[in-house]
Amino acid sequence: MTARADLLEKLRTKVRAPVERRADEILDGFGDDNEGLAAFQLARADLDALITRLERDELRAIDQSLAAHQSELLAGIHEMGESLHSVKTLSHAAEIFGTVVGLVARIVALA
Amino acid sequence: MLSRRIPWLAASLVLSLACASVRTDHARTVATAGAASARAMDAVLVLAEETAVDADSARALSESGGLARDSRRQVLERHEGIIALVGDLERLRRHTKLLGRYFDALHSLTETEGDVRAREAAAQAASAASDLGRELSGSTLLTASDRDLLAKSAGLAARGAREAALSRELEAHGAAIEQELALQQALLVALRRSIRVDSASLRELAAQRDVAAPFVNDAIADARVWISNRRSVVLPPPAVESLGNAADAASRLRGAWAALVSGRFDGTAWSAVLADAEDLLALAHSIRETRR
Secondary structure (H helix, E strand, O other), rough: OOOOHHHHHHHHHHHHHHHHHHHHHHHHOOOOHHHHHHHHHHHOOOOOHHHHHHHHHHHHHHHHHHOOOOOHHHHHHHHHHHHHHHHHHHHHHHHHHHHHHHHHHHHHHHH | OHHHHHHHHHHHHHHHHHHHHHHHHHHHHHHHHHHHHHHHHHHHHHHHHHHHHHHHHHHHHHHOOOOOHHHHHHHHOHHHHHHHHHHHHHHHHHHHHHHHOOOOOOOHHOOHHHHHHHHHHHHHHHHHHHHHHHHHHOOOOOOOHHHHHHHHHHHHHHHHHHHHHHHHHHHHHHHHHHHHHHHHHHHHHHHHHHHHHHHHHHHHHHHHHHHHHHOOOOOOHHHHHHHHHHHHHOOOOOOHHHHHHHHHHHHHHHHHHHHHOOOOOOOOHHHHHHHHHHHHHHHHHHHEEEEO
């Protein structure tokens, strides 16, 4: 696991998850301190935004690497399509050849 | 003379392509598993999107508790990043679908139904030619063995072209697909972590919001709904645990692809990859069913 992935995992499991687990108790603890409560709730939202940004970074790194292969995938699909067309043409030719030979044989036999 | 030459010609063609045919079978197996893997990955990406959005909404709700209007707006603004995250996941879905199309194309290339049709047509032709010889000269032009070998050799032209195309494809793009499968495996591992975390958040927050709070505050409006909510947070979500098996399957698919590209054949590995394909399709189906 890279340092970034490790940080992301720690923020998700060691920081946010315990807060979510005890959110109600913590919020009750603020009592009438509305300012403290608002600061805490906005800090939680900031943490979420940071985690989302790290998740996006992780996904975008994979996406960029995948995008580097996109042209190869498209080329492979195109080339295999053309090859398949050639193979089908050969199969079809063999079928036609067989049918024609069979017909000629029958015609000659009847003559 | 013709009767003597045909068996040797056909037999040598059959032998020369026998080994290559094993590679085609292997390629068809890997293509089947690859296409199944791409479909399962798409289902996992959709599950990741939906779980991420739901968990983000649950967090926004939890974080807005006890706040004034302005602060609530600020909380919502801090959650706008989820829209971009969904955009990233959608791009990954498009790419995964492209990989699925690649394996579908590979599967089509390794389909040998056309070769069988050509072989049947040639068998009929050989039989007709033999009948013709009997009619013309009173003796058979081809023996039964000749006719059989002629039939076998008829599909070989198509099969040879198929094998050559497969070799060209593996040589041209084999390494790129290998890297692609490694990236897909890394993506699956990342998605599995996200889904597990988001799923746990969803359950935790739902347990507080929909189960504990209404119960403690004696504010249950509908007992049936409360019971149903409690059930959904107590019973384990089945799809999340299956994602571990999908990651193992992705690893085996990579191994099978590497073996195919390098020309190594392993019957046990083929069976495992085919079994994985069935499991992955079942996983995709179970994810879709869970979302309904």
